[in-house]
Amino acid sequence: MQSNEHIPLLRVQDLEISFFTYVGEVKAVRKISYDLYPGEVMGIVGESGSGKSVSSYGVMGILPNPGKIVGGRILFDGRDITHLPEKELLKIRGKDISMIFQDPMTSLNPVFTVGNQINEVLIKHTSLTNKERLDRIIELFELVGITQPEKRIQQYPHEFSGGMRQRVMIAMALACNPKLLIADEPTTALDVTIQAQIIALLKELKDKIDMSVIFITHDLGVVADVCDKVAVMYGGSLIEKGNIDDIFYEPKHPYTWGLLRSVPKINADEHERLIPIEGNPVDLINPPKGCAFAPRCEHCMKVCMTKRPPVYAVNKEHEVDCWLTVKEAYEKEKNQ
Known part of the structure; x- marks a missing residue:
């Protein structure tokens, strides 16, 4: 659901987040920038440890100790937060920014009824x-597809299945x-059937409710x-x-290529194997001087190991940080 608004609801500028541990500074988020407009749904993808969840915890202001925002700005609705x-x-x-956490099994307090826990939010932020x-609360339960809401709001979390807790x-x-709603891998702990139901529910809700969504996942299909x-x-x-078409049909970064190659295809041959991304994730205590993906990249050049690539604008919405794209653009311009 695209919006015609030209002012971002959320603007993240050069955000840096570090965890100061006894073994050193873990640079978990390293100068990321993006804009999210009213009504937009943005997916943040990447393997575990890439900084997806930490960046959104920074937006929510719930970074666990010893995490700190060490650089950059977060602007929400025009206000620096x-x-x-x-x-x-x-x-x-x-109230204005909400989050669905990764594990529904541990996100609810087991000693209070579910109705009581939602009521607490309403007491805090409304004058109802x-x-x-x-x-x-009954209206919300009906909205998310929980039957017999009058009865269910009196029950405790252990009386709900994983899908119902979510x-x-x-x-x-x-x-x-x-x-703004941040959904941090909301289907991770659920089986495939329940995952599909939750995804269908979120799709339905984004059309019913005018809000922006950040959807954190490692599942490109979602x-x-x-x-x-x-x-x-x-x-x-x-x-x-x-946008979706840019990333799925015209990807430019070798890591994005690797992610797309590792997704099972419905039309693949019976014995066709998935292609994994070789190598180990980057050490965020001692990140490389150049491109973080360089040690695992089959297209790595000398410059990739020593200098971080500039942000290259493929088009108005599509940006990539890769020396390979810069090289291709230079060669294309030279041959014209």
Whole structure:
């Protein structure tokens, strides 16, 4: 659902996040920038440890110790929220920005009913009466497809299946009609059938509710199904971003090629093997001077090992950080 708005709802500029551990500074997020406009759904993809979740925790202001934002800015709805005091962040978090966490099994408090936990959000951020809050919780349960809501709101998390707990988490995230919803791998702990139901639900909700969504996942199939645009992360850096067609049909970064090659294809031959990306993830305590993907890249050049590539604009929406693209563009220009 694309928007005609020209002012980003969320603008992340050169964001840097580090964890200061006893073995050294772990540079988890290294100067990433992106804009998210009202009504847009952006997928952030990459392998585990690439910085996807940490970057969104930075946006939410919930970085665990010893994590710190060490550079860059986060602008939400025109306001700089990078270093807001916790008291101010509490007014935004849960109301204007909400998050669906990765594991529904551990995200709910086992000693309170699910209705009580959603009610807590409404008490914090709204001035609704007791009756209005109860009606809102029932409305939310119906919205996310939980049957018999009047009965279910009195139950505890252990009385729900994994898929139903995730629906409760989605209902909680939507309670105050947020402007931005961050979904951090919301289907990871669920079986394939329930995954499909949750994805279908999120697609339906994004059309019903006018909000922007950041969808964090390692599943490119989900991204193709749900998102308007994609940001590819590797080694704490955002190495390629563009709309769905750019990334799936005209990818420019060798890492993006590798991700796409490792996805099973429905029309593949019976004995056709998936092609893994060889090598190990980057060491974020001692990240390389050049391109983070260079040690694993089959197209690596000398410059890739010593200098970080510039951001190259393929078109208005499609950007890539890769010396290979710069080289190709230079050669193309020289031959014209």
